[in-house]
Amino acid sequence: MKLFIDTADLADIETIAGWGVLQGVTTNPTLLGKVEGEADDIYRRVCELVDGPVSAEVVADARGDMIEEGKRLAAIHENIVVKLPMSAEGLSATSTLAAEGIRVNMTLVFTPPQALLAAASGAAFVSPFVGRFDDIGHDGLECLRTIVEALEPSMYDTEVITASVRGPLHVTEAARMGAHIATIPPKVFYQMLQHPLTAAGIETFTADAEARKARAAK
């Protein structure tokens, strides 16, 4: 499973890209609203930091406006993927953009039938929101499993992006289910990295290596 980062924070993207684990980035208007700067400049910088798909979301809600905004975003950089919401207008705009070779990430997907519609419209990526589905008392991971199983044998090349990830368990379970991608907030990347026994082990090994060096120097 490929790991994307779900943020528009350039410092976090640069740090975690430095681990050598990132294969893409997703953003949304809420994440963009948390950082300073002009949106197009942020997208350009993100594309410099990570060599992979970078989702940039349209805010228009009418088909024609979505297509126009999508084309404008796609022209920023070859790695930009246009993020469109699951709706009749979004599906229609996706089919037009896909026919022109522009990749679309269909977002705000909460059911397998929505995912099938996204794939049929030509979306390159579909983003089920696992955490937000959990929030309203449903089983986000079970929904993800059904979507992965439903799309796997289909004629579509659509990749499933596990979105709205709330913790390391969501990532591990998504990988076990065969999701193509998980887009992970920075906080969860740090949770994935750390374990108290790892930290304690490094401390012990360092102390033992230094003790050996000290004995050899006597």
Ligand code: G3P
């Ligand atoms: O980028 C879409 C999705 O990952 C948002 O997650 O945490 O706002 O539900 P969240």
